Amino acid sequence: MAWANTEIARQLEEIAELLRLAGEDAFRVRAYERAAAAAGAAEVDLGELDEAELTEVKGIGASTAAKIVEFRATGEIGLLSELREQVPPGVVELTRVPGLGPKTARRLHAELGIGGLDDLAAALEDGRVAALDGLGERSAARIAGGLERIGAKDTDRTPVADVxxxxxxxxxxxxxxxxxxxxxxxxxxxxxxxxxxxxxxxxxxxxxxxxxxxxxxxxxxxxxxxxxxxxxxxxxxxxxxxxxxxxxxEPEAWGAALVYFTGSKAHNVRLRERAVRDGLTVNEYAVADRETGQRRAGVTEEEVYAALGLAWVPPPMREDTGEIEAAAEGSLPQVVTEEAVVGDLHGHSDVSGDGRASLEAMVAAAAERGLAWWAVTDHAEDLTMNGASRADLLARREALPALAERYGLALLDGLELNIDGEGGVDYDAEFLATFDWCVASIHTMLERDGAAQTGRLCTAMANPHVHAIGHPSGRLLGQRPGYDLDWERVIATAVETGTALEVNGALRRLDMPAEVVRRAVQAGATLSLASDAHTTGGLANLTWAVRTAQRGWAPASAVLNTRGLEELRAFVAAKRERAR
DNA sequence: GCCGTTTTCGGCCCGACTGTTTTCAGTCG
The missing domain is CATH 3.30.460.10 (Beta Polymerase, domain 2)
Structure with missing residues (x-):
C-alpha cells in the first residue's frame, strides 16, 4: 500500500481511544495520540524505515516502533486486537453521546450491562441511569438530550459548508x-x-x-x-x-483567547508545554510569568506567539504537525495568502448549461474582486447536459477582448474538459491547442474503482493540452466519499507531466483534501487554486481554496494563481514543449 | 508511552461548566 503512514496513524488512534475506554493511564493514552499524530504528519514513508529509524521520529518510541514493525510484518497490531476483544464495541458507541465520557460509559456497561445506544435509551427510560451513585435525574436528562441529538444524524460532524x-x-x-x-x-x-x-x-x-x-x-x-x-x-x-x-x-484578552479557541487542541497543548519550559503560563486570557503572574502578552495573536518565541502561525496550519517546531526555528513556510492570489483558474458562465450568470456578469465580478486575470472554463461538449458546443465557444472567444478591455483584467480562454472512461478528453488536439487554459475533470463513471480512476487521471495528465486536473478526488462532503485514488501515483504523474493539481474551494468539495495538498507540495507539484464559481457569488470560494492550500503548507511559489500572466503562459507552453 | 538547556526517572497543559460527593469528579475543548 502506498503511504503506510495514514493506516498506521489510524491504528494508533484506535489504540489510544480503546486504552482510554479501558481506563488506562491518561499519559499512556496521550502518548499513543501523539504517536498517531506523528505518524500521520511524518514526511517520510514509515513503511520504509527500520525499527531504529522509527524511534528517531519525535513522538515514536521503542514500544510504538516495535508495533509499527509488527503491523508491517503481520498486518495487525496485537495490542489493538486484544483491546478490541477487551472493550465492548457498545462502550465505544456510548462515548459518541455528547456529555457521556469514558468513565461513565464503563460504569454503564459494568453496572447496568448496557451494550449500546438502544440499551442506553431503555435504561434512561426506566430510571436505572439516574439511580446510579453519583448520577441523578439531571445527569440522566443531559445524557438523554445528547442521545437524542446524535440520533438525528448519522455523523457527529457537520460539513463546513453548512455552517x-x-x-x-x-x-x-x-x-x-x-x-x-x-x-x-x-x-x-x-x-x-x-x-x-x-x-x-x-x-x-x-x-x-x-x-x-x-x-x-x-x-x-x-x-x-x-x-x-x-x-x-x-x-x-x-x-x-x-x-x-x-x-x-475582555478586549485585552482577544489575542490569547483567539489562539486558545482556534486550537487545535494538540497545538494548544504544545504551546503551553513550551511556555512551561520558558517559565511562562498560557491560558485563554494571557501569557504570564509563572512565578510572578506578570502579564506578558494577550491583546493580539502575534504578541502571544512572540512572547513564546514563535512566529505567528496561520490558523489552518495549527494542527501540531510540525508547525510549532518550524515557527520556533524560523523555518515556517511562507504559505500562500489571499493577497498573493491574483487570478482564478476555474469558473463558469452561462455559455455552459450549469453556469448561472452571464459571461459579462462573471467578468465584472472577477474584476470587482480585484483579480488581475480570470480563466473562464465552461464545460466542454461531452458533458451532454451542460457542455458548450464549438460554436458557443468560438462566439465566447470573440467576446473576450472587449470584456477584458471594459473591466480592466486579463481573460483566459479556457475549458473544463471531461475525462472519459479511458482518460481521453473532448475535442481534437488542434482545437484544444487554441485555448489558453484547460482543466480536465472526471464527471462520469464515478463508481469505478480506485485503480481505474487513478488510470483515467494519469492518462489525462499525459495529454499536452490538459493543464490541470479539476477536483481530483471527486468527493462531495457530507454526500459521497472521493475515489480511492493512488495519490502517490497521481502526484508523481502531475510532477512528471508538468500538470497542475487543483485545490477546489467549493465548500462541498475542498478538493484536493488538505492532507493530500501537503504531500503534493512535498513532492514538488504545482497547484492551481479554483473557486469553481457557477455564480458571481461563487468567486468568493477562492478564499476557501487559499485556506485549504494553507492547511497543506503550500508556499506561494507552488501556486499558479500567484503568478503573472506571462509566467502562467510559460507554464502552459512548457507542458506542450515537454510533449514534443 | 515518551522524553531530557534540571532530569535515563519522574514528570507530563489549562480552565469553564455541570451536577452532586459541601470540596470534587467528569466532560469538554
Whole structure:
C-alpha cells in the first residue's frame, strides 16, 4: 500500500481511544495520540524505515516502533486486537453521546450491562441511569438530550459548508451591538477543517452578560440553551442544528483567547508545554510569568506567539504537525495568502448549461474582486447536459477582448474538459491547442474503482493540452466519499507531466483534501487554486481554496494563481514543449 | 508511552461548566 503512514496513524488512534475506554493511564493514552499524530504528519514513508529509524521520529518510541514493525510484518497490531476483544464495541458507541465520557460509559456497561445506544435509551427510560451513585435525574436528562441529538444524524460532524453562512451572519449581528468590540469565528472553522464538530464564535466585550442575553434571546438562531456561564454560552441552533459556543472575553484578552479557541487542541497543548519550559503560563486570557503572574502578552495573536518565541502561525496550519517546531526555528513556510492570489483558474458562465450568470456578469465580478486575470472554463461538449458546443465557444472567444478591455483584467480562454472512461478528453488536439487554459475533470463513471480512476487521471495528465486536473478526488462532503485514488501515483504523474493539481474551494468539495495538498507540495507539484464559481457569488470560494492550500503548507511559489500572466503562459507552453 | 538547556526517572497543559460527593469528579475543548 502506498503511504503506510495514514493506516498506521489510524491504528494508533484506535489504540489510544480503546486504552482510554479501558481506563488506562491518561499519559499512556496521550502518548499513543501523539504517536498517531506523528505518524500521520511524518514526511517520510514509515513503511520504509527500520525499527531504529522509527524511534528517531519525535513522538515514536521503542514500544510504538516495535508495533509499527509488527503491523508491517503481520498486518495487525496485537495490542489493538486484544483491546478490541477487551472493550465492548457498545462502550465505544456510548462515548459518541455528547456529555457521556469514558468513565461513565464503563460504569454503564459494568453496572447496568448496557451494550449500546438502544440499551442506553431503555435504561434512561426506566430510571436505572439516574439511580446510579453519583448520577441523578439531571445527569440522566443531559445524557438523554445528547442521545437524542446524535440520533438525528448519522455523523457527529457537520460539513463546513453548512455552517459558514451562520457563523458569518452571527458575527455580523454581534458586531452591530454597542457592547461588542469584535466578533470572529474560531475553532475548526477558522482552521478550515472540512467539517466542524461545533461552531465556536469569539466575542470581545466588556459587557458579557448583555451579549449573552442578546444571543439567548435570538429566537431565529437558538433552538435550545445547552450551557450558560459567565464566559461561555452554548446553544443548539435552528437550521443546521449544530452546537454553537459563544465565548465572551475582555478586549485585552482577544489575542490569547483567539489562539486558545482556534486550537487545535494538540497545538494548544504544545504551546503551553513550551511556555512551561520558558517559565511562562498560557491560558485563554494571557501569557504570564509563572512565578510572578506578570502579564506578558494577550491583546493580539502575534504578541502571544512572540512572547513564546514563535512566529505567528496561520490558523489552518495549527494542527501540531510540525508547525510549532518550524515557527520556533524560523523555518515556517511562507504559505500562500489571499493577497498573493491574483487570478482564478476555474469558473463558469452561462455559455455552459450549469453556469448561472452571464459571461459579462462573471467578468465584472472577477474584476470587482480585484483579480488581475480570470480563466473562464465552461464545460466542454461531452458533458451532454451542460457542455458548450464549438460554436458557443468560438462566439465566447470573440467576446473576450472587449470584456477584458471594459473591466480592466486579463481573460483566459479556457475549458473544463471531461475525462472519459479511458482518460481521453473532448475535442481534437488542434482545437484544444487554441485555448489558453484547460482543466480536465472526471464527471462520469464515478463508481469505478480506485485503480481505474487513478488510470483515467494519469492518462489525462499525459495529454499536452490538459493543464490541470479539476477536483481530483471527486468527493462531495457530507454526500459521497472521493475515489480511492493512488495519490502517490497521481502526484508523481502531475510532477512528471508538468500538470497542475487543483485545490477546489467549493465548500462541498475542498478538493484536493488538505492532507493530500501537503504531500503534493512535498513532492514538488504545482497547484492551481479554483473557486469553481457557477455564480458571481461563487468567486468568493477562492478564499476557501487559499485556506485549504494553507492547511497543506503550500508556499506561494507552488501556486499558479500567484503568478503573472506571462509566467502562467510559460507554464502552459512548457507542458506542450515537454510533449514534443 | 515518551522524553531530557534540571532530569535515563519522574514528570507530563489549562480552565469553564455541570451536577452532586459541601470540596470534587467528569466532560469538554
Amino acid at each position: 459558514v453562512d451562520l457563523a458569518v451572519e452571527l458575527c455580523r449581528r454581534l458586531e452591530a451591538l454597542d457592547a461588542v468590540e469584535r466578533a470572529a469565528p474560531a475553532g475548526s472553522l477558522r482552521r478550515m477543517r472540512e467539517t466542524v464538530g461545533d461552531l465556536d464564535v469569539l466575542v470581545a466585550t466588556s459587557s458579557p452578560a448583555e451579549v449573552a442575553e442578546t444571543v439567548r434571546g435570538d429566537t431565529d438562531l437558538v433552538a435550545e440553551v445547552l450551557a450558560d456561564g459567565d464566559t461561555k454560552l452554548s446553544v443548539r441552533t435552528r437550521g443546521p442544528g449544530v452546537q454553537l459556543d459563544v465565548r465572551l472575553v
